[in-house]
Amino acid sequence: MPTTEQLLSMYERMLLIRRMEERLSADYAAGKLPGAVHLYIGQEAVAVGVCAQLTDRDWITSTHRGHGHFLAKGGDPKAMMAEIWGKRTGICRGMGGSMHVADLSKGILGANGIVAGGIAIATGAAFGARLDGDGRVAVAFFGDGAANQGVFMETLNVSTLWGLPVVFLCEYNHFCEFTPSETVTAGQISDRARAFGMPCAVVDGNDVVEVWRAAGEAVERARGGGGPSFIEAKTYRIQGHLEAEAVILDGKYREEAEIEEWRRRDPIDRLREHLSAAGACDDDGFAEIESRVSGAVEEAAAFAAEGEPADPELAFDLMFVGQRP
Amino acid sequence: MAELTYRGAVAHGIAQEMERDDRVYFIGEDVAAAGGVFKTTGGLLERFGPERVRDTPISEEAIVGLVMGAAMTGLRPIGELMFSDFLATCWDIVANQIAKTRYMTDGQVELPLVLRTANGGGLRFGAQHSQSLENWAMAIPGLKVVAPSTPTDVVGLLAASVRDPDPVVFFEHKGLYAAKEDVPEGEIVDELGTAKIRREGDDLTIVALAAMVPRALEAAELLAAEHGISATVIDVRSLVPLDTRTILDSVRHTTRLATVEENPRLCGWGAEIVSIVAEECIWSLDGPVVRITTPHIPLPSASALEDLAIPSVNKIVESVTKMMV
Numbered sequence: 165m166p167t168t169e170q171l172l173s174m175y176e177r178m179l180l181i182r183r184m185e186e187r188l189s190a191d192y193a194a195g196k197l198p199g200a201v202h203l204y205i206g207q208e209a210v211a212v213g214v215c216a217q218l219t220d221r222d223w224i225t226s227t228h229r230g231h232g233h234f235l236a237k238g239g240d241p242k243a244m245m246a247e248i249w250g251k252r253t254g255i256c257r258g259m260g261g262s263m264h265v266a267d268l269s270k271g272i273l274g275a276n277g278i279v280a281g282g283i284a285i286a287t288g289a290a291f292g293a294r295l296d297g298d299g300r301v302a303v304a305f306f307g308d309g310a311a312n313q314g315v316f317m318e319t320l321n322v323s324t325l326w327g328l329p330v331v332f333l334c335e336y337n338h339f340c341e342f343t344p345s346e347t348v349t350a351g352q353i354s355d356r357a358r359a360f361g362m363p364c365a366v367v368d369g370n371d372v373v374e375v376w377r378a379a380g381e382a383v384e385r386a387r388g389g390g391g392p393s394f395i396e397a398k399t400y401r402i403q404g405h406l407e408a409e410a411v412i413l414d415g416k417y418r419e420e421a422e423i424e425e426w427r428r429r430d431p432i433d434r435l436r437e438h439l440s441a442a443g444a445c446d447d448d449g450f451a452e453i454e455s456r457v458s459g460a461v462e463e464a465a466a467f468a469a470e471g472e473p474a475d476p477e478l479a480f481d482l483m484f485v486g487q488r489p
Numbered sequence: 490m491a492e493l494t495y496r497g498a499v500a501h502g503i504a505q506e507m508e509r510d511d512r513v514y515f516i517g518e519d520v521a522a523a524g525g526v527f528k529t530t531g532g533l534l535e536r537f538g539p540e541r542v543r544d545t546p547i548s549e550e551a552i553v554g555l556v557m558g559a560a561m562t563g564l565r566p567i568g569e570l571m572f573s574d575f576l577a578t579c580w581d582i583v584a585n586q587i588a589k590t591r592y593m594t595d596g597q598v599e600l601p602l603v604l605r606t607a608n609g610g611g612l613r614f615g616a617q618h619s620q621s622l623e624n625w626a627m628a629i630p631g632l633k634v635v636a637p638s639t640p641t642d643v644v645g646l647l648a649a650s651v652r653d654p655d656p657v658v659f660f661e662h663k664g665l666y667a668a669k670e671d672v673p674e675g676e677i678v679d680e681l682g683t684a685k686i687r688r689e690g691d692d693l694t695i696v697a698l699a700a701m702v703p704r705a706l707e708a709a710e711l712l713a714a715e716h717g718i719s720a721t722v723i724d725v726r727s728l729v730p731l732d733t734r735t736i737l738d739s740v741r742h743t744t745r746l747a748t749v750e751e752n753p754r755l756c757g758w759g760a761e762i763v764s765i766v767a768e769e770c771i772w773s774l775d776g777p778v779v780r781i782t783t784p785h786i787p788l789p790s791a792s793a794l795e796d797l798a799i800p801s802v803n804k805i806v807e808s809v810t811k812m813m814v
């Protein structure tokens with residue numbers, strides 16, 4: 165069981181992700197954000213529960229829905245916000261945008277625009293860690309939709325064969341864009357990993373403690389030379405696939421009642437209730453956390469808004485190392 | 490005549506062919522129930538049913554393989570790759586299998602299939618969702634390559650592609666989906682390998698493709714009004730087969746040539762056209778040719794940088810006035 169201090173810290177991180185993304189949603193609606201913005205609202209317990217078991221030296225790869233992973237792994241909210249706004253003060257100086265936030269200094273190898281694009285990269289980072297023998301671990305976050313890409317099978321095989329320190333973290337959030345996952349997924353995704361003899365866990369992805377515990381076991385196994393593990397976290401994407409969804413879709417692919425039902429299982433509310441019941445935090449304490457978080461969000465939004473647009477010179481300077489084309 | 494958007498023309502064109510030939514069917518991600526993420530395929534599921542219009546898992550290799558195998562055995566399938574960038578995730582089947590199988594089997598099989606895909610930039614989607622990849626497809630012997638610039642051409646060239654006995658990669662431009670035009674009533678069938686002269690002029694030939702066509706036309710108006718330069722604008726429409734006659738005839742008349750390409754500069758399709766002009770009619774030229782292209786860089790996500798990279802109306806006017814002195 166995590167300590168009270170660990171629980172409070174996870175609570176604050178989950179709340180930070182939630183409030184940052186609520187802000188992004190509002191900013192998108194106000195026409196301030198360029199491009200495609202995919203929000204993680206409802207899934208915060210997964211990123212936070214897993215990353216609480218990692219250090220800055222461990223690696224993660226993420227997806228198009230990457231803000232939560234970035235913040236959970238210790239990425240800077242200001243630099244992330246500015247990146248999404250396309251500013252030169254962004255973590256990638258505006259070259260990547262929402263789908264490509266990365267911070268190598270925090271072990272964040274990057275969000276990814278290609279579904280399943282990060283799975284093999286994390287496996288490669290684990291390969292490097294194995295060769296270096298430095299005890300680092302890599303976690304590949306990916307969606308249930310990504311599990312239908314061939315590269316998933318290839319990496320399950322090679323990582324098991326070579327005993328690589330990688331954790332495959334599948335977030336089953338019930339949708340592949342606008343298509344319900346069960347209509348495009350045969351069998352249980354965990355059975356695919358089981359077929360390779362890989363240790364598997366299927367957890368309630370809206371219960372941060374359950375995620376934390378399963379991730380702890382998998383990370384410990386990887387660090388100790390026990391090879392890869394697979395975790396499937398059952399969760400739900402509360403927001404649309406992307407913020408432009410209402411404009412894109414004519415019909416609807418899910419019922420409001422279903423969303424409501426999952427709102428009642430909100431991972432942040434659940435942790436809050438748990439902390440209250442355990443007497444670990446009272447209303448004043450929660451208010452204090454809320455105000456710290458909203459301060460951080462305000463600061464990030466102001467930082468993003470004030471930043472200069474991306475630098476045109478960079479478009480060429482970045483092409484090759486130390487050499488302009 | 491009825492007004493149709495470029496996006497509406499896609500469903501219109503597919504429906505025209507599915508109505509005519511029950512061997513035509515259509516698969517892709519989010520294409521059926523959701524009607525396509527670019528709203529290009531709405532209504533097809535309702536009209537033709539779930540056997541002929543199907544949502545697939547996020548498995549591009551499977552999509553392209555299914556289309557190929559079905560085409561080899563007598564169907565005339567259309568497959569969608571949501572973004573052309575995802576061609577990279579199934580390139581083996583496109584480049585090694587589809588492009589070569591008829592040839593290697595001494596023509597025992599035919600591959601009457603169409604791969605439709607949303608190509609091009611301008612939407613701030615970042616480097617993995619904005620590429621102009623027509624030159625990738627053009628580089629593989631065995632693929633026909635089509636890229637319409639108007640709603641009428643979407644319908645007519647799509648029909649020609651479906652009816653063609655060979656595999657066609659059909660690049661729609663996502664920046665053009667909102668474009669509107671009056672489209673003739675009744676069946677529309679165009680011809681592959683034919684370019685179209687969109688504007689007649691005497692001083693120079695501008696050759697453009699897809700989203701660069703409306704920009705070249707706008708530039709041509711400015712060149713006439715402000716600089717007294719009279720330009721012919723040719724819409725290439727089909728890169729393979731290529732209508733060299735229309736281009737060469739025009740260059741012989743105007744004696745000057747500029748290409749406007751959205752693809753990154755190296756090995757862009759314009760280089761091929763320039764080399765054909767050099768071989769066939771270099772003595773007709775009265776000055777150096779100019780290729781106006783996106784620089785050889787991945788597309789940055791920040792708005793200002795993306796705009797700077799992709800050829801704009803101003804850039805075309807500027808480059809042409811410079812070359813015409």
Ligand SMILES: Cc1ncc(C[n+]2csc(CCOP(=O)(O)OP(=O)(O)O)c2C)c(N)n1
Pocket residue numbers: 227228229277278279280306307308309310311337338339340341401405518547549571575578
């Ligand atoms: C190779 C590839 N195919 C398709 C897409 C388009 N696309 C973006 S997100 C998405 C759905 C992904 O579903 P999942 O992996 O379950 O992640 P989620 O969006 O649910 O977080 C799709 C189809 C893509 N980006 N890359």
